[in-house]
Amino acid sequence: MSRSMARGESKQHLDIERIAAIRKAAEVPLTLHGGSGTNDDDFRKAITAGITIIHINTELRVAWRRSLENSIAAKPEEIVPYKILPPVVEAVREVVQSRLQLFNNVTLVAQVQGAKHR
Secondary structure, eight states, X not given: OOHHHXXXXXXXXXXXXXXXXXXHHHOSOEEESSOTTBOHHHHHHXXXXXXXXXXXXXXXXXXXXXXXXXXXXXXXXXXXXXHHSHHHHHHHHHHHHHHHHHHHHHHHHHHHHHHHTO
């Protein structure tokens, strides 16, 4: 993980035209590796251009790590994992839920638009 991603400073921009060209030439589903740090608008455009799988592992790890640090700081004497980990699990769940909502909504809209153009 880059230091900038860990601090929440990383914002990468995708070459949407290149994604669309690769998708057209390859005629296979495309995976975006290293999607963490990409802004929502670029995700939307990438999905519309042909990305079908997006990896956001670093984003999940950052949410896990930050929440774990906060949980330990809130209860510095606690040593029982099941008393420290619930907020950590919830933080990761929130990231997953927000990303799935974004990705699935964009995919659904793209499918509906594709059906209209047939």
